[in-house]
Amino acid sequence: MxxxxxxxxxxxxxxxxxxxxxxxxxxxxxxxxxxxxxxxxxxxxxxxxxxxxxxxxxxxxxxxxxxxxxxxxxxxxxxxxxxxxxxxxxxxxxxxxxxxxxxxxxxxxxxxxxxxxxxxxxxxxxxxxxxxxxxxxxxxxxxxxxxxxxxxxxxxxxxxxxxxxxxxxxxxxxxxxxxxxxxxxxxxxxxxxxxxxxxxxxxxxxxxxxxxxxxxxxxxxxxxxxxxxxxxxxxxxxGREVILTVHKKPAEPGEVVLEAQDLRVEGTLRPRLNDVSFRVRAGEVVGIAGVEGNGQTELVEVITGLRPFKGVLRYNGETVHPSARKVREWGVSHIPEERNDRGLILEFPTRYNIILGDHYRPPFAGFLGFFNDAVINDYAEKVVERFDVRPRSIYLIGRRYSGGNAQKIIVGRELAREPKLLVAAQPTRGVDIGAIEFIHQNIIEARDRGMAVLLVSADLNEVMSLSDRILVMYEGRIVGEVLPGEVTEEQIGLLMAGLETAV
Ligand SMILES: Nc1ncnc2c1ncn2[C@@H]1O[C@H](COP(=O)(O)OP(=O)(O)OP(=O)(O)O)[C@@H](O)[C@H]1O
Ligand SMILES: [Mg+2]
The missing domain is CATH 3.40.50.300 (P-loop containing nucleotide triphosphate hydrolases)
Known part of the structure; x- marks a missing residue:
């Protein structure tokens, strides 16, 4: 032996x-x-x-x-x-x-x-x-x-x-x-x-x-x-010192960007989303904490136009026809939890992956819908550079990237289009410690420029350090709202386990 x-x-x-x-x-x-x-x-x-x-x-x-x-x-x-x-x-x-x-x-x-x-x-x-x-x-x-x-x-x-x-x-x-x-x-x-x-x-x-x-x-x-x-x-x-905590100033919330009223999604045994109501304002990060499988996925899909629902959703006071394309055109970006299924087209090169969802519109598509390759390449080069995607090629296909770099392409695409609302599901899953620092900084900077953020993360640490307010979900409902500075991880843990109702 x-x-x-x-x-x-x-x-x-x-x-x-x-x-x-x-x-x-x-x-x-x-x-x-x-x-x-x-x-x-x-x-x-x-x-x-x-x-x-x-x-x-x-x-x-x-x-x-x-x-x-x-x-x-x-x-x-x-x-x-x-x-x-x-x-x-x-x-x-x-x-x-x-x-x-x-x-x-x-x-x-x-x-x-x-x-x-x-x-x-x-x-x-x-x-x-x-x-x-x-x-x-x-x-x-x-x-x-x-x-x-x-x-x-x-x-x-x-x-x-x-x-x-x-x-x-x-x-x-x-x-x-x-x-x-x-x-x-x-x-x-x-x-x-x-x-x-x-x-x-x-x-x-x-x-x-x-x-x-x-x-x-x-x-x-x-x-x-x-x-x-x-x-x-x-x-x-x-190869350098890494800042392990998020530094941010208090949020200065503006007008209501997203309003959800009595959202409901049916399930086989019980509703997957049940009477979910909340608002997200410009310039704030609202975190959703919860054990995975308690309605967070459904909530994200409803907000991004991917799933039928009952109830009312208003984007800036308007009811947008709830299709994924319309919602995106209105200004919602989405970092999906499953990057291989929904985040990237694995056979596409980065220059196309980076415009996915906006590819049919100017400036990327021009006369008769043909791609403006020069514009696309230029844009892709910039995003890849800014979000430190490695290797630095815009021609490499999605499948060839390491897990964390694939995630950086998605985060880059969703943030670079300067959305009004970012719906971020597990934005740093699989991302290394230096890149987490970087993505967090970018989200907070976008918040400070007035972007609204709905953050869904299974990482309680991440929810606690990025969010300005935290909603806790349990069995399809919002069971509590807490402020990160005023609550311990244990208290949130109890809410997440359904052992306590609204604080
Ligand atoms: N099939 C492939 N063709 C070309 N390059 C590849 C292929 N598979 C991996 N690579 C490259 O090899 C390098 C190492 O990738 P690998 O997946 O081993 O990284 P990793 O350490 O697991 O990263 P992560 O933490 O992001 O998962 C990356 O630059 C990646 O783009
Ligand atoms: Mg890996």
């Missing part, structure tokens, strides 16, 4: 525009949690995809338990006991949780699938993990947080001994993160190994034993967690 579960030696991967991995060497020992951190685009996912057999390295060697191995495909990786939870969900939307978990690994009773055995194991696993998941639920009906839990479940069902998690907590609630970490600690205590990629450095401090930092495809260093700090890790990652 080797001390190391997995070792990488001199792994190099070149892409046309970037050297994604530049002679990376690192190792994770049996019984430990190794955190892997680095800026957006640093090369973390690429490296882990190499380990999982999804990407072929140009150079380098992989050792599992001290033995050199060739990993050509995920099935090689699984056979070696390596499991991976991906940054982007890889589930079949129309199948159930159970079907997704056992897909390709179905226990058989003769030629048929032995559902009884499969179900028993899956239910046991769900209980062991303390996950709130119905094995019969259909994936597309689940909020993203629950989908992520299915991904984790799927890997563990395959008996992984070396577990790689690529930003598993980005979509989890604090309680779910807690449960996951408890599981990770137990998993490591059994002698297994874990590599955890996350942008949340306090999580790194909480759950890891050692941390490897990479920047621009190279290892900057490996440190023992007890001997480091969030500030030091941030500095190693970004």
């Amino acid at each position: 080797s001390e190391y579960a997995l070792q990488l030696k001199n792994i190099t991967k070149r892409y046309p525009l970037v050297l994604a991995n530049d002679h990376i060497s690192l190792g994770v020992k049996w019984g430990e949690v190794l955190a892997l951190v680095g800026e957006n685009g640093a090369g973390k996912s690429t490296l882990m995809k190499i380990v999982y057999g999804l990407v072929k390295p140009d150079e380098g060697e992989i050792y599992v338990n001290g033995k050199r191995v060739e990993i050509q495909s995920p099935s090689d990786a699984i056979a070696l006991g390596i499991g991976m939870v991906h940054q982007h969900f890889m589930l079949v939307d129309t199948l159930s949780v159970l079907d997704n978990v056992i897909l390709g690994m179905e226990p058989k009773a003769g030629p048929a699938i032995d559902y009884a055995t499969a179900r028993k194991r899956v239910v046991e696993l769900i209980e062991e993990l303390g996950f709130d998941l119905d094995p019969d639920a259909i994936i597309e009906d689940l909020p993203v947080g629950a989908q992520q839990r299915v991904e984790i479940l799927k890997t563990l069902y395959r008996d992984a001994k070396i577990l790689i998690l690529d930003e598993p907590t980005a979509v989890l609630t604090p309680q779910e993160v807690e449960e996951l970490f408890k599981f990770l600690r137990e998993f490591a205590a059994k002698g297994h190994a874990i590599i955890l990629i996350t942008h949340k450095l306090d999580e790194v401090m909480e759950v890891s034993d050692r941390v490897t930092v990479i920047r621009d495809g190279k290892v900057v260093g490996t440190v023992n967690t007890p001997e480091t700090s969030v500030a030091e890790l941030a500095r190693m990652m970004v």
